Amino acid sequence: MNFQLTTEYLDALKEAISAGNDAFIDGLLQELHASDIAEIFNELDIEESKFVYKHLSDEEAGKVLVEMDEDARERFLASLTSKEIAEQFIDNMESDDAADVISELSDKVQNEVLSHIEDPEQASDIVDLLNYDSNTAGGLMAKELVKVNVNKNMIDCVRELRSHADDIQHIYAIYVVDDDDKLLGLISLKKVLTSSLRVPIKQLFNEEIISVKTNTDAEEAARVMEKYNLVVLPVVDVIGRLVGRITIDDVVDVIRKEETEDVQKMGGMEVLDEPYMTMPFWQLIKKRAGWLVVLFIGETFTATAMSFFQDQIAKAVVLALFVPLIISSGGNTGSQASTLIIRALALGEVTIKEWWRIIKKELLIGLVLGIILGTIGFLRIALWSAFVNVYGEHWILVGATVGVSLIGVVLWGNLSGSLLPIVLKRFGRDPAVSSAPFVATLVDVTGLIIYFTVATLMMRGVLL
Amino acid sequence: MNFQLTTEYLDALKEAISAGNDAFIDGLLQELHASDIAEIFNELDIEESKFVYKHLSDEEAGKVLVEMDEDARERFLASLTSKEIAEQFIDNMESDDAADVISELSDKVQNEVLSHIEDPEQASDIVDLLNYDSNTAGGLMAKELVKVNVNKNMIDCVRELRSHADDIQHIYAIYVVDDDDKLLGLISLKKVLTSSLRVPIKQLFNEEIISVKTNTDAEEAARVMEKYNLVVLPVVDVIGRLVGRITIDDVVDVIRKEETEDVQKMGGMEVLDEPYMTMPFWQLIKKRAGWLVVLFIGETFTATAMSFFQDQIAKAVVLALFVPLIISSGGNTGSQASTLIIRALALGEVTIKEWWRIIKKELLIGLVLGIILGTIGFLRIALWSAFVNVYGEHWILVGATVGVSLIGVVLWGNLSGSLLPIVLKRFGRDPAVSSAPFVATLVDVTGLIIYFTVATLMMRGVLL
Numbered sequence: 001m002n003f004q005l006t007t008e009y010l011d012a013l014k015e016a017i018s019a020g021n022d023a024f025i026d027g028l029l030q031e032l033h034a035s036d037i038a039e040i041f042n043e044l045d046i047e048e049s050k051f052v053y054k055h056l057s058d059e060e061a062g063k064v065l066v067e068m069d070e071d072a073r074e075r076f077l078a079s080l081t082s083k084e085i086a087e088q089f090i091d092n093m094e095s096d097d098a099a100d101v102i103s104e105l106s107d108k109v110q111n112e113v114l115s116h117i118e119d120p121e122q123a124s125d126i127v128d129l130l131n132y133d134s135n136t137a138g139g140l141m142a143k144e145l146v147k148v149n150v151n152k153n154m155i156d157c158v159r160e161l162r163s164h165a166d167d168i169q170h171i172y173a174i175y176v177v178d179d180d181d182k183l184l185g186l187i188s189l190k191k192v193l194t195s196s197l198r199v200p201i202k203q204l205f206n207e208e209i210i211s212v213k214t215n216t217d218a219e220e221a222a223r224v225m226e227k228y229n230l231v232v233l234p235v236v237d238v239i240g241r242l243v244g245r246i247t248i249d250d251v252v253d254v255i256r257k258e259e260t261e262d263v264q265k266m267g268g269m270e271v272l273d274e275p276y277m278t279m280p281f282w283q284l285i286k287k288r289a290g291w292l293v294v295l296f297i298g299e300t301f302t303a304t305a306m307s308f309f310q311d312q313i314a315k316a317v318v319l320a321l322f323v324p325l326i327i328s329s330g331g332n333t334g335s336q337a338s339t340l341i342i343r344a345l346a347l348g349e350v351t352i353k354e355w356w357r358i359i360k361k362e363l364l365i366g367l368v369l370g371i372i373l374g375t376i377g378f379l380r381i382a383l384w385s386a387f388v389n390v391y392g393e394h395w396i397l398v399g400a401t402v403g404v405s406l407i408g409v410v411l412w413g414n415l416s417g418s419l420l421p422i423v424l425k426r427f428g429r430d431p432a433v434s435s436a437p438f439v440a441t442l443v444d445v446t447g448l449i450i451y452f453t454v455a456t457l458m459m460r461g462v463l464l
Numbered sequence: 465m466n467f468q469l470t471t472e473y474l475d476a477l478k479e480a481i482s483a484g485n486d487a488f489i490d491g492l493l494q495e496l497h498a499s500d501i502a503e504i505f506n507e508l509d510i511e512e513s514k515f516v517y518k519h520l521s522d523e524e525a526g527k528v529l530v531e532m533d534e535d536a537r538e539r540f541l542a543s544l545t546s547k548e549i550a551e552q553f554i555d556n557m558e559s560d561d562a563a564d565v566i567s568e569l570s571d572k573v574q575n576e577v578l579s580h581i582e583d584p585e586q587a588s589d590i591v592d593l594l595n596y597d598s599n600t601a602g603g604l605m606a607k608e609l610v611k612v613n614v615n616k617n618m619i620d621c622v623r624e625l626r627s628h629a630d631d632i633q634h635i636y637a638i639y640v641v642d643d644d645d646k647l648l649g650l651i652s653l654k655k656v657l658t659s660s661l662r663v664p665i666k667q668l669f670n671e672e673i674i675s676v677k678t679n680t681d682a683e684e685a686a687r688v689m690e691k692y693n694l695v696v697l698p699v700v701d702v703i704g705r706l707v708g709r710i711t712i713d714d715v716v717d718v719i720r721k722e723e724t725e726d727v728q729k730m731g732g733m734e735v736l737d738e739p740y741m742t743m744p745f746w747q748l749i750k751k752r753a754g755w756l757v758v759l760f761i762g763e764t765f766t767a768t769a770m771s772f773f774q775d776q777i778a779k780a781v782v783l784a785l786f787v788p789l790i791i792s793s794g795g796n797t798g799s800q801a802s803t804l805i806i807r808a809l810a811l812g813e814v815t816i817k818e819w820w821r822i823i824k825k826e827l828l829i830g831l832v833l834g835i836i837l838g839t840i841g842f843l844r845i846a847l848w849s850a851f852v853n854v855y856g857e858h859w860i861l862v863g864a865t866v867g868v869s870l871i872g873v874v875l876w877g878n879l880s881g882s883l884l885p886i887v888l889k890r891f892g893r894d895p896a897v898s899s900a901p902f903v904a905t906l907v908d909v910t911g912l913i914i915y916f917t918v919a920t921l922m923m924r925g926v927l928l
């Protein structure tokens with residue numbers, strides 16, 4: 001089962017294609033899952049892809065198309081006529097996948113493809129789905145579903161099921177609706193198989209049904225499925241009529257996307273809407289430069305802060321040597337703290353109401369971490385001074401200044417790092433936005449002030 | 465459907481509990497899903513929980529228990545006898561959930577609970593599951609499944625299904641096995657419902673089946689389900705015998721856990737094995753201090769690097785003012801780049817074989833970003849100098865030195881940030897490990913050398 005696309009495999013395949021070896025290709029495709037064939041298609045050039053896809057059934061071809069990488073799919077579809085796309089792919093796809101693929105085409109090609117779809121219901125389903133925002137439940141759902149009127153019997157239920165068996169790849173439940181198509185409940189396939197066929201549906205169906213609206217946020221729909229352990233979630237319109245269903249595989253993609261967005265925001269950039277490799281150069285620059293410039297301007301305040309301490313630096317150049325060490329320690333601690341809190345907030349492990357508990361915890365943690373780093377910092381200076389005279393005769397004072405400053409900066413970095421996400425969330429902002437670099441910038445400026453203030457106090461009359 | 469646990473709701477409930485209002489509680493529980501009841505249980509104290517759970521059916525009680533927060537569950541179970549835990553919860557749970565709950569108990573209580581389970585098959589299933597590592601497919605799977613011998617008819621299939629309907633909450637497929645219990649394929653429920661009952665299974669079942677082994681890594685199992693869009697995945701032993709099945713809801717948890725681990729590693733700490741709030745204080749310190757100390761020791765090289773340029777700093781103190789600005793710009797750019805590449809690697813958007821394409825792309829991006837920040841840096845110094853004499857008469861030279869250094873440092877930071885994850889992955893390491901702070905530390909040390917070298921070259925004869 002565990003298909004691995006190796007170079008040797010691909011070479012053998014390409015050879016068979018150029019030799020026009022139909023039997024070989026047929027045998028191969030028979031063995032493989034659509035997701036594996038899609039992986040192969042990602043690696044083939046246009047002519048090769050065209051040769052291979054002719055060996056696929058229309059149904060299989062649609063599945064392969066959906067699983068392909070976006071850029072490979074775009075290139076492949078560009079080589080086909082709108083009629084080919086409609087008849088050999090879209091006609092046999094489930095409506096949500098069909099709408100996703102069509103939405104990637106230009107407006108002109110979209111219209112051509114839609115006009116070539118043979119099944120009018122399929123065409124109207126797709127047109128309908130194209131209207132929904134892709135970040136909503138409506139944008140995720142498929143229109144194909146099995147529903148039955150609440151006044152019917154189980155035998156009607158089975159009949160309905162059989163009549164849809166060919167269009168719908170996986171059926172997990174039969175939905176029960178009233179005369180106005182309003183969603184009332186569901187019957188599981190297990191129930192159908194274990195009940196007498198003469199029983200009225202009214203007596204059997206499960207009224208405890210969870211649904212979302214078409215305009216529900218996609219991430220919210222994902223959370224609902226996760227919380228209630230659902231594999232399929234019905235979608236209703238504004239007045240409660242059943243219009244579609246979301247399946248768990250689409251939700252897994254939503255979760256992955258959400259996580260990627262969080263990670264990118266935490267890394268200090270705007271969210272990329274496309275995979276890294278296909279993102280155009282200037283788009284990448286745009287997504288990255290904005291936050292870099294904001295952080296840079298914030299960071300220029302370090303120069304301002306330090307200019308207030310020019311005299312001290314001129315008198316004791318040794319002070320300047322530890323500037324990067326001290327501010328980066330604050331930044332690293334703050335970045336740990338903000339990562340922890342952002343993630344705990346995202347997973348619902350903590351709520352902003354618990355801010356006081358978090359502060360108390362992080363104050364103590366920051367103190368302990370600060371003492372650890374401060375001690376190492378002092379020992380490092382003491383150790384070096386034992387061998388070389390790099391820090392002058394007052395090395396103990398230098399070491400103590402660095403050590404005490406580290407405690408203050410780490411404590412403060414830790415507190416800022418844990419508080420900032422909570423404050424952002426409190427004011428309705430996304431706690432993940434640019435948090436780690438933002439905390440670092442904040443802590444850099446304040447860390448310098450802490451350091452030079454400690455130095456001024458401790459070294460007065462000796463070095464300063 | 466959208467249940468929201470409000471303070472008012474909880475207060476009303478607590479009042480009803482203290483008044484012993486059984487009817488109110490019954491009505492309430494009837495309306496709610498087990499996941500919602502679990503949310504309520506998380507907020508109740510022991511006595512209240514005990515009062516409420518007596519109103520739940522045994523089956524419902526098990527579901528609620530599984531969905532509760534780990535610490536609330538631990539507290540609640542500690543207040544019950546082993547007999548109560550076994551008979552009122554474990555007996556009616558699916559084996560995977562039962563094993564998960566039992567694994568959280570102490571060894572002594574585990575044995576007691578196991579000895580009180582009434583159904584010997586359930587007890588032996590749980591004992592069996594407890595043996596698997598929780599990070600493997602075996603640790604995720606449930607033992608309950610419906611299987612049928614390949615030599616039977618569809619009617620046997622339906623019979624088998626009906627006989628299991630009560631033990632298994634959701635049935636998605638019937639597995640087909642040979643006389644030795646080896647997995648051969650599956651029959652979907654849809655197929656059962658749409659086929660004649662007299663047909664032999666041999667003629668109908670789907671041989672294209674994807675399975676994993678009990679010792680397959682849990683994350684790998686998750687990837688297989690994701691790739692092939694599966695809601696249930698059969699698990700076989702080392703010689704191919706069917707032993708269990710994994711459902712998609714468990715895999716969603718695996719994905720969430722995997723993402724959390726990645727985020728925490730990227731934030732520069734060890735992975736926490738527990739939720740933030742329940743993690744003991746010294747454990748948190750341990751998870752965080754290790755990497756902080758490593759990074760701190762790396763960062764002490766900044767002091768070493770700067771000590772080589774003490775003379776320059778003494779002559780031109782103004783140089784010291786821009787140290788934080790310059791190194792943080794390199795760090796921020798590097799952290800963006802490493803975030804991008806780590807995420808793209810994790811999602812399979814890029815492979816390490818494409819390193820040369822990535823370098824070419826990132827070199828250009830780094831150059832453009834460097835020019836942007838360098839220009840802003842120069843303008844900032846020019847602007848300030850127009851109003852105050854903070855950077856002396858040679859402000860143009862200072863501005864040019866800072867600007868050119870920024871180009872170099874940003875370019876280098878960007879390159880290091882994008883290369884480090886690739887190098888780590890190439891040598892079989894996890895690219896996410898401590899990447900952002902690690903890149904920052906690397907770039908800090910090298911950035912200082914770039915800066916002071918540029919300064920020495922450009923200012924020679926004027927300021928230095």
